[in-house]
Each structure stands twice: as structure tokens, then as C-alpha cells.
Amino acid sequence: MQRGIDVIMLIIFKNVIYIFLIFAVNLAVCSYLINKVSARSELRRGFIASRAGGLGYPFLEISKYLAKSSRLGIWEIFLLFFSFFIWTVIPFSQTLILIKVDSDLLAAVLFYIILVFFFMVNASSSSYGFVWNNFLKKVLMMFSIFIPMLFSIASLVLINRTLNLREIVGFQYQYWNIIYQPLGFILMLTSAFVQFKLTGLVRKSTILLSENSEKEGAGFGRLITRVSNYSTLFFLLVIIVILYLAGWQNLYFINGNIMFVLKFYILFFLILLLDKATPRLDDYNYLISINWKFIVPISAVNFILTIVFFILRNIYNLI
Amino acid sequence: MAKELYDGIYSSHKLVFIERIEKNIDYYLKNRILEVKRLQQELFCVLNKSSLISVLKELKENPEFDIQVINSINLFKSNGRYCLLIGLSSVANNYSMLLKVLLNSGTDDGSRQEYKEILPEIVQIFKAAEFYMSRNNLTHSYNDAVFESQVFDGFDSFDIFLSTDYDIINRAYLDTAISRVLPQNFNKDSSLFDLQTSVSRYDYSAGIFPELCLCLAVEELLKIKVSRRVQYIRILLSELSRISSHIYFVARIAKVIGADMAFNFSLLEREHVLRILEEITGSRINPNFIKIGGIKKDFKPETAANIKGSLSGILKAVYKLETLLLDNSIITAKLKNTGVADKDVALACGTTGPNLRASGVRYDIRKNRNLMLYKDLSFLVAMGKYGDCLERVQIRFREIYQSIKIIDQITSDLPDEYIKKPVDISEVELEYSEMISSVECPHGVFKTFIEMKDNRVLNLIVLGPSRNSLYFAEKILPGNRVEDVELIIASLDICSGELMS
Numbered sequence: 001m002q003r004g005i006d007v008i009m010l011i012i013f014k015n016v017i018y019i020f021l022i023f024a025v026n027l028a029v030c031s032y033l034i035n036k037v038s039a040r041s042e043l044r045r046g047f048i049a050s051r052a053g054g055l056g057y058p059f060l061e062i063s064k065y066l067a068k069s070s071r072l073g074i075w076e077i078f079l080l081f082f083s084f085f086i087w088t089v090i091p092f093s094q095t096l097i098l099i100k101v102d103s104d105l106l107a108a109v110l111f112y113i114i115l116v117f118f119f120m121v122n123a124s125s126s127s128y129g130f131v132w133n134n135f136l137k138k139v140l141m142m143f144s145i146f147i148p149m150l151f152s153i154a155s156l157v158l159i160n161r162t163l164n165l166r167e168i169v170g171f172q173y174q175y176w177n178i179i180y181q182p183l184g185f186i187l188m189l190t191s192a193f194v195q196f197k198l199t200g201l202v203r204k205s206t207i208l209l210s211e212n213s214e215k216e217g218a219g220f221g222r223l224i225t226r227v228s229n230y231s232t233l234f235f236l237l238v239i240i241v242i243l244y245l246a247g248w249q250n251l252y253f254i255n256g257n258i259m260f261v262l263k264f265y266i267l268f269f270l271i272l273l274l275d276k277a278t279p280r281l282d283d284y285n286y287l288i289s290i291n292w293k294f295i296v297p298i299s300a301v302n303f304i305l306t307i308v309f310f311i312l313r314n315i316y317n318l319i
Numbered sequence: 320m321a322k323e324l325y326d327g328i329y330s331s332h333k334l335v336f337i338e339r340i341e342k343n344i345d346y347y348l349k350n351r352i353l354e355v356k357r358l359q360q361e362l363f364c365v366l367n368k369s370s371l372i373s374v375l376k377e378l379k380e381n382p383e384f385d386i387q388v389i390n391s392i393n394l395f396k397s398n399g400r401y402c403l404l405i406g407l408s409s410v411a412n413n414y415s416m417l418l419k420v421l422l423n424s425g426t427d428d429g430s431r432q433e434y435k436e437i438l439p440e441i442v443q444i445f446k447a448a449e450f451y452m453s454r455n456n457l458t459h460s461y462n463d464a465v466f467e468s469q470v471f472d473g474f475d476s477f478d479i480f481l482s483t484d485y486d487i488i489n490r491a492y493l494d495t496a497i498s499r500v501l502p503q504n505f506n507k508d509s510s511l512f513d514l515q516t517s518v519s520r521y522d523y524s525a526g527i528f529p530e531l532c533l534c535l536a537v538e539e540l541l542k543i544k545v546s547r548r549v550q551y552i553r554i555l556l557s558e559l560s561r562i563s564s565h566i567y568f569v570a571r572i573a574k575v576i577g578a579d580m581a582f583n584f585s586l587l588e589r590e591h592v593l594r595i596l597e598e599i600t601g602s603r604i605n606p607n608f609i610k611i612g613g614i615k616k617d618f619k620p621e622t623a624a625n626i627k628g629s630l631s632g633i634l635k636a637v638y639k640l641e642t643l644l645l646d647n648s649i650i651t652a653k654l655k656n657t658g659v660a661d662k663d664v665a666l667a668c669g670t671t672g673p674n675l676r677a678s679g680v681r682y683d684i685r686k687n688r689n690l691m692l693y694k695d696l697s698f699l700v701a702m703g704k705y706g707d708c709l710e711r712v713q714i715r716f717r718e719i720y721q722s723i724k725i726i727d728q729i730t731s732d733l734p735d736e737y738i739k740k741p742v743d744i745s746e747v748e749l750e751y752s753e754m755i756s757s758v759e760c761p762h763g764v765f766k767t768f769i770e771m772k773d774n775r776v777l778n779l780i781v782l783g784p785s786r787n788s789l790y791f792a793e794k795i796l797p798g799n800r801v802e803d804v805e806l807i808i809a810s811l812d813i814c815s816g817e818l819m820s
Contacts, residue, residue, distance in 0.1 A: 041583050279650055280577025283802060286652060 015098050019087055027230055031058040037272050065223035075122035076221045082118055083228035086111045091166050093248045103163035112235055144291050148299035149191040152184040155306035156243055165242050172246035183302045185244045192236040193271055197281045201229050237267050343383045348374055359539045360688050361755045362416035371420050375444045385409050389445040390669040391782045394434050401430035406782055413687050447667055450790040468497050471805050476815035491796035493789045498818045506779040511744045514776050519605040521781050523816045524567050525560035528760035530609045532767045536756035543612045548736040550692045552614055555729045558722040563592040564761035565715040568812050572712055575809045581644045588636045595626055610741035617738045627730040634723050641716045654709035658807035660795040668791040671784050672763025674811055677714045678706035684759045698725050708810040747774040762812050783817025
């Protein structure tokens with residue numbers, strides 16, 4: 001019995017190592033790519049290893065954060081916990097998952113919402129106290145863009161008739177979900193893109209850093225915020241790859257894991273290029289107007305069409 | 320034909336018109352005005368403080384004069400006597416004039432007291448004069464949002480005080496106290512040589528215009544005639560500076576909106592234009608190239624060919640920049656209908672330049688006055704209609720295209736003349752005299768009032784367009800959202816250098 005538990009603990013430990021290794025490698029590669037694109041577009045110069053587009057820059061950035069002293073708030077500790085905890089329910093392959101639950105899609109979305117909420121609360125709390133200025137407005141801006149994402153996920157769940165991410169990937173062994181839900185994929189990507197712009201990975205975001213950007217400054221707390229910023233982006237991309245692009249399914253003779261990495265980086269590059277081509281999107285009126293007048297209605301129509309399709313096919317057996 | 324025009328056989332209708340106004344002033348305001356002078360296409364009147372209000376009323380109400388715009392009010396000391404300098408202009412009749420009002424008091428405090436007493440009376444006639452009054456509303460308790468000068472990049476010369484209703488602005492005040500660093504008599508009694516080298520600081524984005532304005536004034540005083548080649552080179556340099564300044568404006572707008580690619584691209588393009596400027600003048604920002612009676616150095620025929628060759632590249636790049644910035648629906652949605660100003664507001668604030676033309680008033684002293692040799696060149700005055708931020712950006716692009724057209728004409732037909740050495744200003748002997756001169760700089764009409772004796776400059780008063788743009792900003796900010804404050808102020812192209820005077 002004792003030996004059995006040891007083996008299970010070892011397997012879990014091995015998985016933990018794998019997942020966080022993937023996370024760390026991805027973090028270094030993605031921050032390198034982001035800096036490279038920014039440096040290319042701004043024609044910045046510097047020493048080869050430590051310049052903005054250099055390989056050593058992500059590590060230099062970490063040391064820059066660590067060199068400054070700052071207090072670590074309670075919300076930052078929550079944020080650190082959740083930005084890692086979110087990866088426990090996401091499968092990277094059929095076996096590489098920490099907590100096996102039946103409805104892990106639901107859990108993942110729930111954890112993600114909590115993570116973003118902590119993110120915003122952390123940004124509003126400062127050494128001077130909690131800054132309530134425009135907090136509800138920012139919450140509205142951030143969470144109203146979740147609605148098309150949730151609609152798209154709901155339509156996809158109706159098609160696959162499961163809340164389990166591994167089963168959803170298994171469902172796509174023949175045709176990817178993007179063929180059944182092209183509109184849903186575009187809406188999901190748009191939502192992810194707007195969230196990426198709002199959380200301000202590349203440039204200063206008014207949603208997260210308007211009030212206390214000068215107070216917090218750099219430091220370990222800022223490093224945590226940055227890591228969780230990357231965590232939200234990776235989550236969105238991984239979820240899109242799993243839901244619409246068949247996750248780790250093999251493509252002909254290409255290995256599934258390689259396909260997973262390829263699809264992830266293609267989406268990542270797409271979002272980076274879109275980010276460079278579009279201006280800042282933190283204008284409250286503009287964002288709310290395009291969201292409620294354009295993106296949300298389309299996603300609702302997509303959802304209703306999927307329901308109609310679902311009823312005709314599974315209840316009346318017409319299609 | 321052009322040569323004959325230049326030699327003064329033909330006098331423009333503008334000069335004839337100025338003569339008529341001058342005679343009218345003599346006729347209507349005979350007893351109230353001490354002296355009327357015509358200083359280089361502008362009128363200059365000297366009067367006593369007691370007759371100021373009646374003269375202002377007459378100038379406003381008499382349809383012969385029809386002056387509706389007050390451009391500036393300055394308090395200064397001339398010949399040991401405190402004076403007020405009031406800039407007025409009439410866009411309908413297309414002329415402008417300066418009033419020099421002699422104050423009674425001889426002391427510093429006394430003159431300020433008189434200034435304070437007389438301003439409310441001027442405000443009753445011209446409402447825009449309230450900008451020059453002491454503004455008690457500039458307190459933190461009266462306003463609920465204050466953007467101090469360090470908040471926005473590039474607008475470090477004034478604080479913005481806002482009174483808001485949730486996120487809509489009710490009242491706005493712009494305070495330039497932070498930029499009043501220069502003492503009042505900084506330029507007083509300095510030699511012309513010193514002034515000539517340092518005057519370009521008044522406009523850091525296009526430093527050629529203050530130099531040009533000063534040199535035009537002194538040349539007019541010394542009655543020096545400048546050769547056509549020099550005139551054309553001056554026009555060439557000023558149009559290049561205009562392009563550079565407008566591209567810098569576009570870069571600032573792109574920065575405010577957050578369009579990274581447009582921002583980087585516009586700075587790169589500005590670099591190309593600055594390189595040409597550097598090739599000719601030897602400097603990028605403060606050229607110190609235009610001298611009295613000429614220019615510092617003539618350039619070779621290859622340089623003109625090089626400039627002409629690089630024009631097509633600049634044109635393509637500016638077109639690309641325009642499509643990059645204005646073909647984006649997110650950006651145009653942001654610019655459209657923000658900071659709308661109609662014609663009347665723009666005129667009442669005394670705004671000039673692209674900001675006025677964006678509101679639909681055709682006023683450009685390159686066309687309206689006999690400025691240098693612009694009358695020989697073919698170009699259009701870019702016009703807007705609605706006066707919103709989008710128009711103000713578009714009009715800059717159109718002006719860049721027109722400037723490229725002007726440069727193309729100059730470089731293809733540059734007269735081959737011998738350029739004389741500039742005048743040695745150390746030997747100039749001149750009795751006490753005054754002169755006004757104005758040029759159309761990228762922000763508006765840049766005007767200087769200069770008092771000289773021998774080679775000493777007794778007074779130099781810079782009447783830049785940015786001060787009017789500040790008052791204009793106060794008028795158009797109410798009704799807009801707090802988020803758009805930076806965008807609206809960036810769209811007015813306020814130059815901090817002019818505010819420090």
C-alpha cells in the first residue's frame with residue numbers, strides 16, 4: 001500500500017516537473033519573441049546578449065525585477081498561486097495532467113475568471129490602500145469581453161457533448177472543431193486578442209496599471225504580475241488549440257506533441273502581429289460599443305444556430 | 320515676368336488695400352491715434368490709454384475695419400515707458416494690426432495695476448481677452464481633475480485643470496505658469512548677432528521660422544533687397560521644416576493613440592527630411608542658417624538634384640504613413656467627432672494656421688499676403704470642413720503634399736545667381752525704429768515685434784500661435800471625455816518653445 005502511494009506521488013511529481021518545465025521554457029521563448037518583435041519595430045540597439053531582442057534579455061529582466069525592493073502584498077501571493085494552479089486541470093497530452101476531473105473545461109474557465117479577477121484586484125491595491133477609482137468600469141471592460149468567449153465554448157460543448165478536454169481532443173481525431181465552428185474560432189481568437197491587449201503584456205495597460213504604476217514600480221511583486229500575465233495568455237492559446245485545433249492529435253505522420261507546439265506558436269505570432277498592427281484598445285466607449293453591438297450579438301447568433309442544429313440532430317434526428 | 324514682379328513694378332492688391340485701411344484709420348480715428356505706420360504689410364498704431372476703449376469699439380463696429388479677432392496682449396517696457404501691445408486681425412478684410420498703448424504709470428507695480436484695471440474693459444469688447452486676465456479659477460478646490468505637466472509626454476509646458484461631470488468635461492483651464500521661466504527683459508538690449516543665433520529656440524520642431532521672421536524684419540528696416548535665389552532657398556528650407564514638423568505631429572498623434580507601427584515609421588521618415596535639412600544647413604533642429612541679407616552658405620547644383628531625387632521617396636512614404644494611420648477604422652473612430660470646433664470659435668480664439676483651416680476658414684498668409692516669393696509658386700491651401708481631430712490630422716497630410724509640390728517646383732527651376740555675402744551687422748547704424756514681421760509656420764502665423772537702435776535689439780516680442788491654440792483648447796475641451804484630453808491637445812500642435820516668452 002505504502003509503495004503504491006509512493007509510485008502515485010512519483011508520477012504526480014514527474015508530471016508537475018514536466019508541466020512547469022514546459023511553462024518555464026515557454027515563458028523564456030515567448031518573452032524573447034515579444035521583445036524581438038518590439039525591438040525590430042522600434043529599431044532599438046544594445047549589446048547583443050542583453051539588448052531588447054537578445055537571448056539573454058528575459059533573464060536580465062528577471063534580475064532587474066529582483067534588484068528592486070518592494071513589498072509583497074497578499075493579493076500577489078494569491079495571484080502567484082492561481083497562475084500556477086490553473087495549469088493543474090489543463091491536459092498537455094492524454095496522460096500529462098495533474099488533476100483528472102470529468103468536467104475539467106468548466107474548472108479551467110472558472111479558475112481563469114478567478115485569476116483575472118485577482119489580477120485586477122491586485123492592480124488596484126497599492127501601498128496607499130485600495131484604489132476604487134473606476135474599478136467597476138474596468139471590471140466591466142474586462143469581463144464583458146468574456147461573454148463571446150463563453151458563448152463560443154458553450155456552442156462547442158454542445159457539438160462535442162462533453163466537458164472533458166481530453167474527450168474533446170479525442171473527438172477531433174477525424175475533423176478538427178474549427179470546421180464545425182469557424183465563427184466560434186474567430187470570435188474566441190478576437191476575445192483572446194482583446195484580453196491580451198487589455199492586460200498589457202507588451203505596453204502599459206490603463207486597465208491594470210493606471211493608478212499605481214508609479215507606486216508599485218519594479219520588484220518581486222511586479223515579476224509575479226508579469227508571470228501571471230503570461231499565464232493568462234498561455235491559457236487562452238492552449239484552450240483555443242485544444243478546443244478548435246485538435247490539441248495533441250497526430251497529423252498524418254507528424255507527432256501530436258510537435259503539432260501542439262506548432263499550433264501554439266502560430267497563434268502566438270498571429271496575436272503579436274495583430275497587436276503591432278492595431279492601436280491601443282483601452283478606450284471604454286469604443287470597446288463597449290464594438291463588444292455589445294458587434295461581437296456579442298454574433299456570438300449569440302452562433303450559439304443559437306448551434307442549439308437549433310443540436311435539437312434537429314440529437315432530439316428529432318433530422319440531420 | 321517674375322523678375323519684373325520682384326523688382327517692384329507691380330504692387331500687389333494687398334498693399335493697395337493696406338493703404339486704403341491706413342487712410343481710413345487716419346480719417347475715422349484722427350484725434351484718438353497718435354501715430355499710424357505701415358510696417359511690412361501690417362499696420363501699427365500708437366495711442367494713449369485714455370482713447371484705447373473707444374478705438375477698440377470703433378475698430379470692431381466700423382465695417383470698414385471689421386476687426387473681430389484679438390490675437391495677443393503683452394505688457395512691455397519701451398524707451399523707459401510701460402506699454403501694452405495688442406494684436407488684432409480681421410480675417411474678413413484680410414489684414415492685421417498692432418496697437419501700442421502708452422500707459423500712464425512709470426513703475427513696475429503701477430503698470431501691472433493699470434494692466435489689471437484695463438483688461439476687464441477690453442474683455443467687454445473682445446471676449447477672448449479673458450485668457451490674459453488673472454485667473455482665480457486655477458485652484459485645486461475649484462477643479463476636480465488636474466493633469467500636471469509631467470503626466471503627458473511632450474506637453475510639459477502647462478497644467479490642465481478640469482471640472483468634470485463623471486467623465487464629461489464641463490470647464491477646462493490651461494495654466495502656463497510652469498513655463499514662464501524667462502524673465503521679461505531677457506532679450507532686452509542684446510546684440511542682433513546674439514539674438515540671431517538663439518532665436519530658433521522659440522520653435523523647436525521647425526527652428527527655421529523664427530530666424531526667418533527676425534531676418535525679414537531687420538531686412539525691411541535696413542531696406543535690403545535679397546536675391547531671388549536666396550528667397551527660393553529660404554522657401555525650400557521652410558517647406559522642408561514644415562514637412563518635418565508635420566511628420567513629428569503625426570508621430571505624436573500615433574503615440575497618443577497607441578499605433579506603434581505608425582509612430583516608428585513616422586519618426587524614421589522624419590529622419591529622411593531632417594537629413595536633407597542637415598545636408599544644407601549643417602544642423603537638424605537649430606539651423607542658424609538664415610542671415611540678414613542672405614544665407615550662411617549657398618549649396619551646389621548637385622544638392623538640388625539630390626533633393627529632387629529624394630522627393631518621390633518622401634511622397635511615397637508619407638502616402639504610406641497616411642494609409643497606415645487613417646485607413647484604420649479603429650483610429651478614425653477615435654479621431655472623428657472628438658474636439659469639434661466650428662468656425663466662429665476658432666476665429667474668436669485668434670487661432671491661425673492648420674487649426675483654423677481645419678475649421679473651414681481659408682486663411683494662409685503664404686497666399687493672402689505678399690510673403691517672400693510664394694506668389695510665383697503654384698500650390699493649394701489645404702482646407703477642412705468639420706474641425707474635428709480627424710480633419711486636423713488630414714489637413715497636415717494635405718499640407719505635406721503641397722509642400723512637396725512647392726519643393727519640386729523650386730528644385731527644378733532654381734535661378735542661378737551670385738549670392739552676396741550677408742550684411743555685417745556689427746557696423747549697422749540705425750535710428751530708433753520698430754518693425755513687425757510674420758511668417759506662416761507649421762503651427763500658425765508666427766509674428767515678431769522688434770525695436771532696434773544701431774545694432775542693438777531693444778525689445779523682441781514673440782507673438783506665437785501656440786498661445787492662441789491654448790485658449791482654443793480651453794474652448795473645445797468642454798463636452799468631450801476626459802480620456803480624449805491628451806488626443807485633443809496633441810491635435811492642436813502646441814509648441815512649448817513659443818510659450819516660454
